[in-house]
Amino acid sequence: MNVLDIKDLTVEFPSRQSVFVAVDDVTLSVDAGRILGVVGESGAGKSTVGNAVIGLLQEPGHIAGGEIYLHGKRIDRLPYKQKRLMRGRKIGMIFQDPLTSLDPLQTVESQLVETIRTHLPMSKQKARARAVELIDAVGIPDPAERIKQYPHQFSGGMRQRVVIALALCAEPELVIADEPTTALDVSIQAQILKLMKKLCEERNVAMMVITHDMGVIADITDHVAVMYNGKLVEYGETGQVLGMPQHPYTQSLISAVPRPDIRVERFPVVNYIEAARTPQKQIDISTHWLGKARDYKKVTGPLVRIGDLDMRFETRGSVFPSRRKYFQAVKKVSFDIEEGETFGLVGESGSGKSTIARLITGLYQPTGGSILFAGTDLTSLKNRRDVLAMRRQMQMIFQDPYSSLNARMRVREIIAEPIRFHKLASGNAEVRRIVDDLLDHVGLGTAAGQKFPHEFSGGQRQRISIARALATRPRFLICDEPTSALDVSIQAQILNLLKDLQEELRLTMLFISHDLAVIRQMCNRIGVMRNGELCEVSECDRLFEAPQHAYTRELLNLMPSMELLSRANLESV
Amino acid sequence: MPYVSNEEAKAAVQGRTSPQAAPGRIAKALDSDLFHSFLKSRITVAAACGTLILFLLAFLAPWVAPHDPFDLASISILDARVPPVWMEYADPRFLLGTDDQGRDLLSGIFYGMRISLIVGFCSVIAAAMIGITLGLVAGYMGGRVDAVIMRIADVQLTFPAILIALLIDGVANGIFGTLDREIFAFYILIVSLALSFWVQYARTVRGSTMVEKNKEYVQAARVIGLPSVVIMARHILPNVMGPVLVIATINLALAIVTESSLSFLGVGMPPTQPSLGTLIAIGNDFLYSGEWWIAIFPGLALALLVLNVNLLGDWLRDALNPKLR
Numbered sequence: 001m002n003v004l005d006i007k008d009l010t011v012e013f014p015s016r017q018s019v020f021v022a023v024d025d026v027t028l029s030v031d032a033g034r035i036l037g038v039v040g041e042s043g044a045g046k047s048t049v050g051n052a053v054i055g056l057l058q059e060p061g062h063i064a065g066g067e068i069y070l071h072g073k074r075i076d077r078l079p080y081k082q083k084r085l086m087r088g089r090k091i092g093m094i095f096q097d098p099l100t101s102l103d104p105l106q107t108v109e110s111q112l113v114e115t116i117r118t119h120l121p122m123s124k125q126k127a128r129a130r131a132v133e134l135i136d137a138v139g140i141p142d143p144a145e146r147i148k149q150y151p152h153q154f155s156g157g158m159r160q161r162v163v164i165a166l167a168l169c170a171e172p173e174l175v176i177a178d179e180p181t182t183a184l185d186v187s188i189q190a191q192i193l194k195l196m197k198k199l200c201e202e203r204n205v206a207m208m209v210i211t212h213d214m215g216v217i218a219d220i221t222d223h224v225a226v227m228y229n230g231k232l233v234e235y236g237e238t239g240q241v242l243g244m245p246q247h248p249y250t251q252s253l254i255s256a257v258p259r260p261d262i263r264v265e266r267f268p269v270v271n272y273i274e275a276a277r278t279p280q281k282q283i284d285i286s287t288h289w290l291g292k293a294r295d296y297k298k299v300t301g302p303l304v305r306i307g308d309l310d311m312r313f314e315t316r317g318s319v320f321p322s323r324r325k326y327f328q329a330v331k332k333v334s335f336d337i338e339e340g341e342t343f344g345l346v347g348e349s350g351s352g353k354s355t356i357a358r359l360i361t362g363l364y365q366p367t368g369g370s371i372l373f374a375g376t377d378l379t380s381l382k383n384r385r386d387v388l389a390m391r392r393q394m395q396m397i398f399q400d401p402y403s404s405l406n407a408r409m410r411v412r413e414i415i416a417e418p419i420r421f422h423k424l425a426s427g428n429a430e431v432r433r434i435v436d437d438l439l440d441h442v443g444l445g446t447a448a449g450q451k452f453p454h455e456f457s458g459g460q461r462q463r464i465s466i467a468r469a470l471a472t473r474p475r476f477l478i479c480d481e482p483t484s485a486l487d488v489s490i491q492a493q494i495l496n497l498l499k500d501l502q503e504e505l506r507l508t509m510l511f512i513s514h515d516l517a518v519i520r521q522m523c524n525r526i527g528v529m530r531n532g533e534l535c536e537v538s539e540c541d542r543l544f545e546a547p548q549h550a551y552t553r554e555l556l557n558l559m560p561s562m563e564l565l566s567r568a569n570l571e572s573v
Numbered sequence: 574m575p576y577v578s579n580e581e582a583k584a585a586v587q588g589r590t591s592p593q594a595a596p597g598r599i600a601k602a603l604d605s606d607l608f609h610s611f612l613k614s615r616i617t618v619a620a621a622c623g624t625l626i627l628f629l630l631a632f633l634a635p636w637v638a639p640h641d642p643f644d645l646a647s648i649s650i651l652d653a654r655v656p657p658v659w660m661e662y663a664d665p666r667f668l669l670g671t672d673d674q675g676r677d678l679l680s681g682i683f684y685g686m687r688i689s690l691i692v693g694f695c696s697v698i699a700a701a702m703i704g705i706t707l708g709l710v711a712g713y714m715g716g717r718v719d720a721v722i723m724r725i726a727d728v729q730l731t732f733p734a735i736l737i738a739l740l741i742d743g744v745a746n747g748i749f750g751t752l753d754r755e756i757f758a759f760y761i762l763i764v765s766l767a768l769s770f771w772v773q774y775a776r777t778v779r780g781s782t783m784v785e786k787n788k789e790y791v792q793a794a795r796v797i798g799l800p801s802v803v804i805m806a807r808h809i810l811p812n813v814m815g816p817v818l819v820i821a822t823i824n825l826a827l828a829i830v831t832e833s834s835l836s837f838l839g840v841g842m843p844p845t846q847p848s849l850g851t852l853i854a855i856g857n858d859f860l861y862s863g864e865w866w867i868a869i870f871p872g873l874a875l876a877l878l879v880l881n882v883n884l885l886g887d888w889l890r891d892a893l894n895p896k897l898r
Contacts, residue, residue, distance in 0.1 A: 363792055363796065395797075396792075404789035405790055407812065408812055421799055422798070468793065
């Protein structure tokens with residue numbers, strides 16, 4: 001018998017204007033010792049399914065139809081108190097962010113003991129022993145000692161292990177994991193996934209993993225359910241669904257996942273999703289404003305030359321220099337970027353890659369070293385006019401499309417601002433024409449100019465960001481994780497757009513990402529960073545085929561296995 | 574889901590429900606969540622109506638008031654201290670009776686409310702301008718500039734508004750002499766109220782600015798090369814105005830009360846241009862001799878005005894606070 005059976009589940013969110021159907025007629029089941037993956041893009045309703053099972057739907061959402069059974073017993077109609085007792089006891093939950101899902105004011109032990117004793121009739125002594133056992137089972141070394149510590153004394157990955165221990169502590173029959181590894185670095189993600197798989201088999205627990213990441217699905221799940229717009233579009237064994245996807249949405253979703261093993265010219269675009277996209281207007285770059293007046297000084301040698309760059313942040317200030325404490329974000333980093341190439345920086349969070357981007361653009365002042373741009377040392381520029389001239393030549397695209405645009409300005413104003421400020425056009429009419437062309441060129445259409453940023457989706461906003469960056473006619477573009485906040489299908493479109501623009505405008509790019517697969521598709525040369533140091537700089541293909549540094553090899557090994565996906569791709573190409 | 578902001582959820586919702594025709598600006602405002610939360614709260618609608626009526630009466634005083642209390646030719650000392658119409662010895666010309674100089678109390682309240690409101694608005698605007706500017710600079714610049722501005726604010730907070738007003742009034746009297754008091758009283762009041770209320774704006778704006786300045790749109794503006802002043806004025810300011818609006822509404826009520834207290838104490842508006850506080854002060858002298866209406870009616874008007882504005886402010890605070898929604 002299945003542990004969890006969901007039959008024809010429909011979840012509705014009534015709002016003032018209409019009723020929003022978040023989950024539409026979904027039927028799923030999970031067996032003991034098995035992992036079911038629920039995959040889909042943002043807004044697909046996958047998290048809502050999990051919340052409906054555990055009975056934690058956010059107001060005003062409610063189950064409008066269908067039935068949920070746990071071990072054959074119907075649970076969706078239970079009164080509040082019984083639902084509460086069921087949570088934790090029968091169903092454990094693992095949340096996305098390990099930083100916020102633990103109580104910072106309680107030791108790990110007291111949180112575990114409290115949860116155990118709420119659900120199981122146990123003495124304090126026994127509960128404590130069980131807590132230590134659990135912490136040991138999730139692979140935290142020295143469990144008897146570490147259990148006495150507070151959550152902030154654990155790293156992100158260790159905290160997620162504690163969260164898993166918490167979910168398992170009352171021997172639940174079902175564990176729901178909502179994006180369990182999204183907030184973690186790749187190396188830790190691999191460990192956590194392995195742990196989850198192991199625990200699921202050892203303890204014979206049914207597991208439901210909700211994720212947007214095809215890699216996670218391919219790695220650990222036995223069955224997979226693909227959701228799109230609240231509907232279940234495909235459901236079956238993981239190998240079969242990924243290897244031979246039947247539904248066009250699944251096919252396009254899988255083909256859009258960037259692949260680390262082969263380099264492709266262009267990403268397959270998921271036309272299933274944004275079918276109604278305004279076609280790009282062709283602009284003759286040689287005569288258009290965008291291509292004109294690129295009267296930049298010719299450089300001999302690399303365009304950007306970074307030498308012994310050092311950056312430290314003061315973490316504790318003091319009047320006495322000896323008592324100040326620093327965090328060394330970038331340590332003696334040197335690399336060159338040739339004109340016209342795309343240089344990739346890859347590394348885990350905290351490796352200092354974003355700091356380098358901010359140092360180059362002048363958002364931070366380096367504490368040491370030099371940044372040579374087209375032969376001029378940016379750190380030595382004092383005159384404001386010279387600084388501005390340099391700033392105009394380099395622009396940046398930021399990670400978060402939701403905070404990188406001023407919510408109170410119209411899109412047209414956002415894009416026109418740099419043109420006006422640097423006096424790159426004469427008269428309002430010309431500015432307007434350029435803005436319209438830019439909007440057209442990034443695939444938004446001129447009508448977008450009248451709107452405010454909140455009227456656009458994440459991918460569209462990133463297009464606005466790109467248009468703004470192009471508005472100063474830069475020769476050097478820094479992309480700081482430009483797609484890590486976007487869904488895969490949108491990511492493919494944005495990466496294609498960046499590639500096109502680079503070719504067309506002969507841009508030099510610094511591309512920063514934590515995602516090796518994306519880096520491989522985009523870059524000519526790659527630098528690998530760790531703890532503020534540059535481990536290795538290498539040609540793109542050589543890095544993947546013959547990594548020199550031990551850390552690079554580790555990173556490559558830790559990527560979620562893509563064998564299943566690769567097979568699917570090879571067949572569809 | 575890596576990033577699911579409200580906007581994205583909203584966009585998804587709009588995408589999946591029926592597409593709506595693009596409405597005009599007014600239709601959009603009428604359809605907004607803010608307007609709906611307004612209609613849902615009956616007490617707020619009542620407060621808004623009350624505020625509107627009081628504002629209209631005050632600002633249209635020369636046209637709606639039955640008499641002109643400033644026209645010396647029309648007032649007669651013989652009409653002094655006439656009780657309201659429903660009492661004995663009343664005069665039908667004076668609905669709420671008259672004060673000690675024979676001025677119609679109802680007209681006096683309308684005119685007084687006008688002065689109180691003008692002083693209130695002007696001081697709120699002045700305080701907001703000082704506070705927002707200093708708060709923006711402190712929050713954006715940080716470091717020493719921030720420390721200096723915020724310490725000044727801390728010191729400022731240790732003085733009650735009335736003390737500052739008395740101090741400024743005293744200094745002004747020393748400079749201008751008591752002769753010009755009637756001309757300057759209005760400006761002195763505004764300056765002293767503005768100086769005592771700016772701190773709240775500065776603190777709020779500084780807090781929001783420190784959040785906003787780390788957002789990527791500000792960094793994008795810096796990458797473009799915009800100077801700090803432009804970034805502060807064009808990018809950060811519009812994004813920190815929400816809480817300012819709430820403070821301003823609540824502060825308007827506070828400013829009116831403070832103005833009335835000052836006038837009551839005799840350092841506010843002179844008896845020749847009576848504000849509500851001045852009227853209450855005049856009435857106070859006659860409270861024990863049985864002429865209660867001179868103090869009570871202006872007092873009621875003041876209470877109504879402040880209550881209505883405060884209710885509006887409370888609603889605005891709740892409606893704009895995403896945590897309470």
